[in-house]
Amino acid sequence: MTKAELYQKACMLPMLPGVYIIRDKSDTIIYIGKAKRLRVRVSQYFREGVPHDNKVTQMIAHAYTFDVIVCQSEFEALVLEASQIKAHTPKYNILLKDGKGYSYIKITREEWPRLSFALQKDEDGAEYIGPYTSAFAAREMAESAMDAFLLPRCNKRFPQDIGKGRPCLNAHIGKCMGVCSGKISCEEYNQAVKNAARLIRYGKKEILKTLHQRMEEAAERLEFETAALLRDQIAAITKLSAGQKVVVDPDVEMDVIALAGTPRSVCAAVLRFREGRLTDKREFVFHDTADVDAVREEFLPRYYLDDEQVPRVVAVDALPPDADALRQALSEKRGSEVQLYIPQRGDKAHLIEMAHTNAVERLARESGRYAREEKLLDELAQVLGLSAPPQWIESYDISNWGDGSSVCGMVTFREGKPYKPGYRRFKIQTVAGTDDYASLAETMTRRAAEYDKYAALAAEGNPSENAFGKKPDLFLMDGGKGQVSAARQALAGTALADVPLYGMVKDDHHRTRAIVDSAGREIAINMNRGTFTFITAIQDETHRFANEYRKQQMKKKSYSSTLTEIPGIGPKTAKALLTQFKTVGAVKEATPDQLAQTPGVGGQTAQTIYDYFHPAEAGE
Numbered sequence: 120m121t122k123a124e125l126y127q128k129a130c131m132l133p134m135l136p137g138v139y140i141i142r143d144k145s146d147t148i149i150y151i152g153k154a155k156r157l158r159v160r161v162s163q164y165f166r167e168g169v170p171h172d173n174k175v176t177q178m179i180a181h182a183y184t185f186d187v188i189v190c191q192s193e194f195e196a197l198v199l200e201a202s203q204i205k206a207h208t209p210k211y212n213i214l215l216k217d218g219k220g221y222s223y224i225k226i227t228r229e230e231w232p233r234l235s236f237a238l239q240k241d242e243d244g245a246e247y248i249g250p251y252t253s254a255f256a257a258r259e260m261a262e263s264a265m266d267a268f269l270l271p272r273c274n275k276r277f278p279q280d281i282g283k284g285r286p287c288l289n290a291h292i293g294k295c296m297g298v299c300s301g302k303i304s305c306e307e308y309n310q311a312v313k314n315a316a317r318l319i320r321y322g323k324k325e326i327l328k329t330l331h332q333r334m335e336e337a338a339e340r341l342e343f344e345t346a347a348l349l350r351d352q353i354a355a356i357t358k359l360s361a362g363q364k365v366v367v368d369p370d371v372e373m374d375v376i377a378l379a380g381t382p383r384s385v386c387a388a389v390l391r392f393r394e395g396r397l398t399d400k401r402e403f404v405f406h407d408t409a410d411v412d413a414v415r416e417e418f419l420p421r422y423y424l425d426d427e428q429v430p431r432v433v434a435v436d437a438l439p440p441d442a443d444a445l446r447q448a449l450s451e452k453r454g455s456e457v458q459l460y461i462p463q464r465g466d467k468a469h470l471i472e473m474a475h476t477n478a479v480e481r482l483a484r485e486s487g488r489y490a491r492e493e494k495l496l497d498e499l500a501q502v503l504g505l506s507a508p509p510q511w512i513e514s515y516d517i518s519n520w521g522d523g524s525s526v527c528g529m530v531t532f533r534e535g536k537p538y539k540p541g542y543r544r545f546k547i548q549t550v551a552g553t554d555d556y557a558s559l560a561e562t563m564t565r566r567a568a569e570y571d572k573y574a575a576l577a578a579e580g581n582p583s584e585n586a587f588g589k590k591p592d593l594f595l596m597d598g599g600k601g602q603v604s605a606a607r608q609a610l611a612g613t614a615l616a617d618v619p620l621y622g623m624v625k626d627d628h629h630r631t632r633a634i635v636d637s638a639g640r641e642i643a644i645n646m647n648r649g650t651f652t653f654i655t656a657i658q659d660e661t662h663r664f665a666n667e668y669r670k671q672q673m674k675k676k677s678y679s680s681t682l683t684e685i686p687g688i689g690p691k692t693a694k695a696l697l698t699q700f701k702t703v704g705a706v707k708e709a710t711p712d713q714l715a716q717t718p719g720v721g722g723q724t725a726q727t728i729y730d731y732f733h734p735a736e737a738g739e
Contacts, residue, residue, distance in 0.1 A: 120184055126165035128185070132158040136196045137189040138203060144183040144581055150211040152417075153200040155440065157187055173407040178211040181582065194444035201424035201448075210584075213405050213417050215425070222257035223249035224264075224319055230305060231277035231298070232312050234270055236261040248319055264315035268352050269296040278305070296348070307345065314352065327353060371395065372430035375467070376419070377474035378437075380411040381482050387418050388478035390470065391430075402481045415439055420448065429453040434462050436471050492535030495653045502642060502650050503634065505619055509592035510534055513541075514623075514657050515562060515606070516597035517555045518665040525550065526672060527562040528665030531586060532657060541586035544668045556605040559596065563606045567613035574614065594620040595654075597661055600639035607637045623658045631655040682706065685731045687724060695719050696728075707732040 120128070134156045141150040141164075154160030163169055164179055171179065190196040204212050225237040226246040236258045240247050249257060265272060272295070273287055282301045290297035298308055318326045334349035375390040384406045391399040405414055416439040423429050429449050438461060439445060449457040462468040496508035512532040519525035524547070531541025545565060550557045566587070573588030582588075594615075596602040603622040610616045624641065626632040631654055633641040644651045681703050682693035699717040700706045706714070706728065714725035 122165050129162035129165055132161055134158050135189050136193050137187050138196055138200050139185055139187045141182050141185045143181045148207045148209045149181055150178050150209050151203045153196040155193055172409055193441050194447045197420055197441055197444045198448050201420050205425055215403055215421055223247040224257055224261045234312055234315055260319050264318050268311040268315045271295050271298055275299055371432055373432040374430050375434045375470045375474045377471050377478055378411050378415050379475055379478035379482055380409050382409050385411050385414045386478040386481045388474045390474050420445055423449055432458045434467055495649050496535050498650050511589055511591045512593045513591045514595040514661040516661040516665040517558045518669040519553045525558045526668050528661055528668055530661045530664050556601050559602055560605045560609040563609040567610055567615045570615055591618050594618050596622045598622050599624050599635050603637045631658050685728055687727055692719055
């Protein structure tokens with residue numbers, strides 16, 4: 120549908136609350152929103168002359184049709200919108216990422232378990248508490264728990280290292296129970312780890328009550344060493360608690376939220392207060408928009424109605440238009456009444472100012488980063504003689520190994536920063552043996568073909584966000600004149616032939632030395648610190664990405680070759696098994712019935728595979 124047709128359709132909508140779902144030409148959902156009056160909200164997107172920020176303008180440009188779901192109330196629309204966004208994650212709805220990822224607290228499963236902070240959850244059989252959206256909060260909780268229960272932080276292995284050498288400094292200053300001294304039993308140690316986990320999960324009130332009871336029982340049994348250890352743990356928890364400044368009523372669970380904006384982005388800052396103390400701070404930056412009110416309206420329900428814990432009090436700098444519906448939704452999720460309001464005076468009003476200051480400071484840091492990156496791109500343009508700063512840079516590196524196989528890694532830098540959605544990997548298909556020049560030529564030929572494909576789709580009215588559909592401002596090859604010439608010849612006569620192309624030359628110590636053009640002329644960059652650092656970062660990232668892909672392929676080949684040693688199993692079947700089970704170990708543990716579920720693997724072949732890994736059973 121055209122924009123005029125979409126506007127006419129919107130004008131026929133009812134003046135009732137509901138949810139609208141906007142789709143692109145491929146029928147993909149690109150935006151979901153709620154409205155108090157559907158006709159008013161949806162029609163404003165498609166009415167001529169209505170100004171929109173950059174994000175909304177892009178969404179409208181890709182809109183092809185829309186559907187609506189009429190609801191009985193604003194509350195029903197708000198809850199439905201949140202569930203639909205969570206189910207479909209549309210491209211133009213705000214993404215609640217604060218750049219920190221998820222973090223965990225890890226407890227190993229062994230005779231003498233260890234507690235630590237972890238950035239990710241591994242398949243290692245350990246117990247993981249979390250996930251936590253804040254690495255800061257998770258790390259602080261892990262450190263506090265280890266301090267409270269005097270858990271070891273060293274690399275010693277227990278019980279192997281018990282009694283070997285003197286205890287470390289932490290044991291001497293009272294920060295470790297000194298397991299290595301041999302004075303702590305395995306049972307006592309495991310109980311301390313369990314108590315640390317309870318402190319993390321449930322807070323200090325419950326664990327202090329339990330520790331007091333256990334200390335009294337130990338004293339009654341005349342187990343004075345145990346009682347003294349429990350006493351020290353109680354004192355440590357009390358000391359940790361006292362060392363944190365109380366800023367609000369200790370009985371209040373409260374989040375304080377404020378937003379700030381610039382002409383190019385908006386930041387939402389969230390301060391979390393639990394038991395009267397500031398326990399966490401989160402910041403969310405949304406680019407390509409300057410509409411603070413619109414971001415607030417979408418952010419608040421998204422933040423709380425997905426998976427976030429709802430506190431008793433939510434203090435905000437301004438209420439969204441659907442405040443009553445949001446308050447009802449938060450109360451229902453929490454299971455008790457939630458206070459959503461704007462503090463007018465006193466300490467809580469000051470906390471709103473504090474949150475707003477954090478949002479402003481984050482935007483200032485973002486602006487500073489943009490300014491630094493823009494300066495780097497300006498300098499690079501001057502060094503290379505480009506007509507404009509290169510906003511979209513693609514860099515390529517060939518990586519090969521002993522059997523003649525090669526791969527190529529392509530990394531993308533957008534506005535001076537690595538742009539991971541633009542990274543691509545190429546498995547070299549037409550080159551026999553190790554030939555970096557030919558491999559690079561194949562890669563660039565395929566790159567140009569991909570660009571032509573997406574350019575044709577755009578000409579037909581089907582624009583794509585795929586990175587291959589973007590024409591770069593600059594190509595960089597890892598290597599010298601030979602690599603540059605091979606890439607330039609491959610691009611000759613294509614739509615990418617006019618893109619500036621240079622090589623990144625390294626010295627004998629594998630460090631970036633200069634940039635080289637297709638004529639073999641070197642452009643010294645070591646005198647320009649900013650450009651030198653920037654090019655080095657691009658070259659190192661490209662090399663890392665290409666090598667990572669090569670190692671991954673080598674590992675797959677190694678796994679595959681293990682399976683092809685089984686009689687009757689060829690490369691195709693080995694690949695199917697690895698696709699189904701991921702690892703050779705999983706194939707080994709699978710039953711014949713499970714193996715037979717692999718495409719192309721029948722019952723007889725499944726039994727052959729099983730017997731290969733279980734010869735004792737096969738011989739019975």
